Each structure stands twice: as C-alpha cells, then as structure tokens.
Amino acid sequence: MGDFAISRKAKFFDGCKKGIPITFGYVPMGIGYAAIAMKAGFTPLQTISMSFLVYAGAGQIIAASMALSGATLMAIILTNFVVNLRYFVMSTCVLNKIEDSNIPLNILAAHVTVDESFAMFSLSEDSSIWIYLGIAITAWLSWCLGAAIGVFTLNLLPVIVTNSFNISLYALFVAILIPAIKENRQFALLVLITAVLNIVLSQFLGNWSLIVSTLVGAGIGMYIVDDEYLLSGDD
Numbered sequence: 001m002g003d004f005a006i007s008r009k010a011k012f013f014d015g016c017k018k019g020i021p022i023t024f025g026y027v028p029m030g031i032g033y034a035a036i037a038m039k040a041g042f043t044p045l046q047t048i049s050m051s052f053l054v055y056a057g058a059g060q061i062i063a064a065s066m067a068l069s070g071a072t073l074m075a076i077i078l079t080n081f082v083v084n085l086r087y088f089v090m091s092t093c094v095l096n097k098i099e100d101s102n103i104p105l106n107i108l109a110a111h112v113t114v115d116e117s118f119a120m121f122s123l124s125e126d127s128s129i130w131i132y133l134g135i136a137i138t139a140w141l142s143w144c145l146g147a148a149i150g151v152f153t154l155n156l157l158p159v160i161v162t163n164s165f166n167i168s169l170y171a172l173f174v175a176i177l178i179p180a181i182k183e184n185r186q187f188a189l190l191v192l193i194t195a196v197l198n199i200v201l202s203q204f205l206g207n208w209s210l211i212v213s214t215l216v217g218a219g220i221g222m223y224i225v226d227d228e229y230l231l232s233g234d235d
Helices: 001-038 046-054 057-070 073-083 086-097 103-111 115-122 128-156 158-182 185-224 227-232
Strands: none
Touching: 001 046, 001 057, 001 115, 001 128, 046 057, 046 128, 057 073, 057 227, 086 103, 086 115, 103 128, 115 128
8 A cells, every 4th residue: 555655656746747847838828817817807816716716728818808808707608618618528538548546536637637738648658647637736836826926926027028928828838749740640730730720710710710620620630640649649
C-alpha cells in the first residue's frame, strides 16, 4: 500500500513537471482575462472565483467581454454552453484513457480539463489519472494565479500591455501542437483541413465557424488519424 501511494505521488509530481510549460501561457493569459473582467465591473473576488469555479479560458474571456458590452445573462450562458461544448468530448476521451481512477477523481479531472492539458495528456505515453491531474491542476492553479495577479496589478500596467497578454494562450497552444504535427502526418493533415474549413466558413457563419469547423474536423479525424496515435501519443 505504501509503495502504491509513493507511485501515485511520483506520477502526480511528474505530471506537474509536464504541466509547467502551460503555466508560461496561462499566467499572462489570466492577467489579460482579469483586465477584461474588471473593466466589465466584476469585483476582485468574482474575477478570481470565476477562474476557480468555471475555469474555461476562452469562455471566461467571452463572458467578461459580453458583460462589458451589455449582453444579457442568458446570452452569456448560451454562448458559453456552445463554446465549451468541446469539453464534453475532451473529458470523455480523458476518462476513456485514464487508469486507476474513481468517481471523485473523475469529477475533478473533468473540472480541470481544458485544451492544453488535454492536448498534452493525449501525447503522453502514461495513462495514469495522477499524471493527468498533475498536468491539469498545475495549469488550473497557474490560470488562477494569473487572474489574481491581474486583479492586483491592473492599475499598475498600461492598457496596451494587459491587452497583449490575450494572445499568449494561442501561442501556447501552437507550441504544444507543433511537435504532434511533426510526429504524425495524418494529424498534420487534419489540422490543415480544420484550419482551412474555419477560414472558409468564417465568411458565412461568423463566430460560429470555429465551432462548426472543429466538429467537422473531429468527424474527419475519426477516419484519417489512427486510434493508436490518439490513445498513446505515439506515431
């Protein structure tokens, strides 16, 4: 029992180490989110609590931006439901891959599932729940830390600086995506197809193009990307 506990602890800290690169994008991104939220009239407590309880980078920024523009609560909820719908799929994929888990750990894993932690775990050869929790919780706490820093430094930084933090999340995701593209041509083709679909559909569907192209790309990926690669992270 003792060796098993040590093994879980070791795997968790190994996951934490794997999640460190995500923090370099999440801390500045959290600061950018906090800047928008505070401008929208959120209190410091609301701004930080939203990061702990909601934890959806794009969703939080969209919610804050919509609140800033005077959108209704129902519009904000429905928009976030659509934008964050992908997390149902990601959480399902994670729960299908992980080992040595239980219901409480599954609930925690689902709560801390985001694009970057999902992508990093998908490329990991170790399917332990503790590896995933190490990655995901490290990312989660770094996002909350960024929001807290943003709350307390908003008045000290120029607006142009806080606004520039918003591109960091996209840069981070690209950095995670590039190694996978290099290792697997099928995955690279899928990324290209999805990107082209988004560009084309954006001319007709506006903000809905990202959602539609993602769903269509996921459907195509079921046929052109090997299951072994998605499950193990190997080529």
